[in-house]
Amino acid sequence: MTDLATAIADGHSAIIRPKISFEFFPPKTEEMDRTLWTSIERLAPLEPSFVSVTYGAGGSTRERTHATIARILKETALLPAAHLTCVGASRGEIDEVVDRYHEVGVRHIVALRGDPPGGIGTLYQAHAQGYQSSPELVAGIKKRHPDIEVTVSAYPEKHPESRDFDADIDMLQAKVDAGATRAITQVFFDNDVYFRYLDRVRARGITIPIVPGIMPMHNFKQARGFVTRNGTSVPDWLAEKFEGLDDDPETRKLVAATVAAGQVHKLAKHGVDTFHFYTMNRADLVFAISHLLGIRPKSANKVAA
Numbered sequence: 372m373t374d375l376a377t378a379i380a381d382g383h384s385a386i387i388r389p390k391i392s393f394e395f396f397p398p399k400t401e402e403m404d405r406t407l408w409t410s411i412e413r414l415a416p417l418e419p420s421f422v423s424v425t426y427g428a429g430g431s432t433r434e435r436t437h438a439t440i441a442r443i444l445k446e447t448a449l450l451p452a453a454h455l456t457c458v459g460a461s462r463g464e465i466d467e468v469v470d471r472y473h474e475v476g477v478r479h480i481v482a483l484r485g486d487p488p489g490g491i492g493t494l495y496q497a498h499a500q501g502y503q504s505s506p507e508l509v510a511g512i513k514k515r516h517p518d519i520e521v522t523v524s525a526y527p528e529k530h531p532e533s534r535d536f537d538a539d540i541d542m543l544q545a546k547v548d549a550g551a552t553r554a555i556t557q558v559f560f561d562n563d564v565y566f567r568y569l570d571r572v573r574a575r576g577i578t579i580p581i582v583p584g585i586m587p588m589h590n591f592k593q594a595r596g597f598v599t600r601n602g603t604s605v606p607d608w609l610a611e612k613f614e615g616l617d618d619d620p621e622t623r624k625l626v627a628a629t630v631a632a633g634q635v636h637k638l639a640k641h642g643v644d645t646f647h648f649y650t651m652n653r654a655d656l657v658f659a660i661s662h663l664l665g666i667r668p669k670s671a672n673k674v675a676a
Contacts, residue, residue, distance in 0.1 A: 390645040396425040398436035413654035416668030423481050423521035426454035446475050453477050456485025457508050461500040479520045483510045506545040525554035527568035531602040555647045558586040586649040587631040587656035628656045632663040
């Protein structure tokens with residue numbers, strides 16, 4: 372049992388700080404931009420290990436992702452990780468993006484194959500002159516800039532396109548062999564699913580951290596539609612907790628915070644000491660959950676006013 376798990380089991384969860392990281396997405400409008408930066412200001416004092424910024428389908432947010440990353444570097448003390456996918460671009464175009472990130476100081480990339488341009492469930496076709504898979508993308512990043520840390524994705528319920536779990540873990544192994552040093556999971560709600568997956572991964576000799584991805588359900592109905600399309604199952608017990616709350620956002624927030632906090636506490640009791648939060652650019656639930664984990668602001672807000 373880890374120090375964190377021991378501390379929680381003994382009722383002293385505030386003694387040990389777990390490692391946390393946050394995911395944001397680049398804003399489309401001025402209002403969304405204000406929401407994002409209000410959230411960053413709120414969460415920055417929690418001193419996450421890093422914050423990641425997503426990359427839209429087909430590279431559709433390429434410039435906005437870069438601008439958000441550049442501003443984080445310029446105006447905060449946070450360490451940003453830039454998402455990057457293989458979709459819709461040649462190797463040369465993707466290499467140029469990597470070079471631009473390196474030039475502005477980015478030393479961490481979350482490398483993903485990306486969803487098909489037609490959306491989840493449609494046929495994926497790699498760009499003829501592009502990276503053909505996520506392991507190729509990881510290798511390409513590491514070849515150009517060995518000092519860039521590369522994080523990849525992991526799928527506790529397997530990727531929707533994987534033939535079976537063995538094939539899915541083969542892909543994870545290929546990403547590790549190419550140079551990945553961390554994996555963040557797709558969201559899951561049943562902790563047993565995560566631990567069974569972790570057992571499979573470790574049995575294959577894969578030793579990199581497999582960080583659980585946690586999503587507080589700000590809007591359950593909307594979130595359920597999104598995650599199920601990505602292959603995540605939603606337990607009946609979870610759906611029941613949100614029944615009758617479609618028009619009651621305040622109660623939904625309380626329920627969502629309680630559910631997610633309970634999930635991370637149970638993971639911690641079983642030795643998990645690192646968590647990645649899908650914030651949806653909102654700070655309230657993630658801040659509350661972090662507080663319940665014993666994480667408190669350690670310094671004044673370092674984000675420029």
